[in-house]
Amino acid sequence: MWVEVLTALSLVLILEGVMPFLMPAQWRVTLLRIAAQRDTTVRWLGLSFMLIGAVLLTIVRG
Numbered sequence: 001m002w003v004e005v006l007t008a009l010s011l012v013l014i015l016e017g018v019m020p021f022l023m024p025a026q027w028r029v030t031l032l033r034i035a036a037q038r039d040t041t042v043r044w045l046g047l048s049f050m051l052i053g054a055v056l057l058t059i060v061r062g
Helices: 002-022 024-035 039-061
Strands: none
Touching (some): 002 024
């Protein structure tokens, strides 16, 4: 189980690092735009990403 968890964490870190590496200025602007949003908007965005991820995981692993 720990191998799968660490594999997933590694993939998340790789994917999260792509944008700051390739386009640091645009990544910074995007983060500032997200930070300027209301908390409820950010929460809905986070919930949407989690649901999309769960559906994709179910499809891929199902």
